[in-house]
Amino acid sequence: MAYAYLFKYIIIGDTGVGKSCLLLQFTDKRFQPVHDLTIGVEFGARMITIDGKQIKLQIWDTAGQEAFRSITRSYYRGAAGALLVYDITRRDTFNHLTTWLEDARQHSNSNMVIMLIGNKSDLESRREVKKEEGEAFAREHGLVFMETSAKTAANVEEAFINTAKEIYEKIQEGVFDINNEANGIKIGPQHSAAGGASGAGGAGAGGAAGGGCC
């Protein structure tokens, strides 16, 4: 399926906050309680529709472990949107937000849309971080805020799609230069060349979007 735009997202945040689960819920609509530790970065993709346009979200799900921090930093570049995730049941993950935010702002382009996500909202009984705190942090740093649950899928779609909507609006406003791929936005292939042998080459070639998931 062809797309009008491709947005590159990154998901960042402490290890174990549920980044990979959020991605899996969004791309596969399923929840996997036990998940391998992410090494470096994993990828996911899904098509969404905004304003009647097909948009492919290419999501880079980074490793939260401290050891991978230097690697994941090199992936920030060229992202149009970021989901900064913390765990509402673990105060320390909320406390680390400032560091994550600084990292993200330093290594990405300034126009990147950042969505703050308080995950595991289904675990209300174990809540350590109030919703108001998340809202306040988001307001203070100019982020969009949302509490989600990768388990129940609450607000998961909204988190990804609202970020895309903001990016789309920024494109309409001319904030993003869509021809500059460093902004994390690619224009979809108009009409891909017909089959047959294609030249060998680097990673520059655009391609058709995959199906609903990877």
Place this chain on the structure above:
Amino acid sequence: MPSSDSEDFESADEGSPETDKKVRKKRTSSSHYSDSNSQETNTGDKVTAKDNSQKVNVEPNVEAKTDGWDDFDIDCPVENEKLTKVKETKKLTKEADKPQSTGWDDFDDWGNDDATATTAVTTEKTQTDKSAADIKELTDRLASATSKNSGWGWGWGVDSLLSTASAGITTLTSQVSQGISTVLETGIGAPDPEELARINAKTTENTEQKSSSEHKSIEPSVVQEKEQTSPNEGSFPFGSLFSGVTKFVETTGTKVIAGGLDTLETIGKKTMEVLQDGDPGLAKKRAMLGLDPGEKPVLSQILREAKAKADEEDKIREEKREAKEVHYENLFDDFEGLVHLEALEMLSKQVNMRIEERLRAAEPEKKQDIKETMQQVVELCEIPEDEEDDDEAPEHQSKPDALHDRLQTATQDLGLKLQFQPIVKQYTDVLAWLSSNSNLNEKAVYKRAVSSLAQATALAVEIYHKTAEMLLVKTRRSTADEADAMTQMTVVLTKHVGELATLFTANMNSIETDNKDQVNTYITNIFLESGNSSTYIQNAFQLTLPILQIGAV
């Protein structure tokens, strides 16, 4: 310019009142510039007059023409006046180039002439007996008037400079207006300039034949009459000049406007003529634009056409979709090959930057060491030339298992826990598909072949990417082992995609088909894509190099 010119004019001047002359003489001494102006313009007048009369240099002719012009003024149509404008601009050009040699006395004549030319557009001068409606005369008069204008407006002191400038402008203007007048002439049916010139020449010839005495007798009277028409001239010598100028400006303005409207009208008429040419009432054009309400298409016809169009589009879309299905690059992207390659590239670049930083920070003698080490890594990573030690899988082992073993063996020195299951599983799937599906057509095999190659390559690139990431977080590095392992792994993976291609082409060859050409094309493409796969794998390997190098420096 003959020297007799001034004399002739002098004689003409004889008839004018003495007071008038005195005033003028006085002026010569007091204000030189105005004289030079008048001289200049006067010269222009004469020159142009001569020019128009086709190089007739007998001065009386000029006077004769003066009469002729007056005459003409009565029945001169607007169209002709436009023509004269063209000419007058030409005159100006010439005037500018002329040296100021003639006597100032000439001024008398043109001054008066002008007064008549502009103020007395009446029947006053009907006494003159020039027969032909000498259009040229009109142009001459206008020319003199204009030249006077320019003399007044521009000539103060810096005549020569300004006249040169205006010469340029007028040349331009004359060319432009010439074009316009040509259009007008053809549209309205006025005689063309050449013809006018010819008529003009004829008339001047005629006048030439007449006795000069006749002219002389006429001239004074003409001059006298002119004097009468401008009574204030005595008290203020410039009076006639001023009124002449203003009048001229007025008339010219009207002419310009009238000319502009005429032009527009002519253009409009012409347009309609062209449009209606061979199409009276614009019937055809209306039909072409679909403005005619009479010919409404039948609904069923429209529906039939729409259906045919939709069918055609569907067919094209289906073809495109199929083309995309077997498009290697798209498939490679779908299998996340591209994004892994992109991520690997980002890592590679960053590590390269770090190496460069270290190089910059290092001591000079250390720098050389680092460079040497890096070169050694590059050498270690050179793919061996076709070492045909095809360690065929043991009989009891399946091909996918053999692949897994080879990969494990190759990478055991890396000290990493790499995941080879995906690529092994894919291999298993391909083999299963090929063996379970007999009676496959060539198209299906081809599609599967391209897709399998793209997928295997994407999985291979992912291995490089993951290996790079894991190497970077590894605490203890052993660069030589790593380089060797990576090289071996590259050999195994490259061979694997080659093997896939061979499997598919062998299957393709076994297909019974009438379309052997198509099969051959497919086989060629499969081998091409397998070459493509190898290139991607080699690229991924090269991108991993800095990650190996940084472990050593």
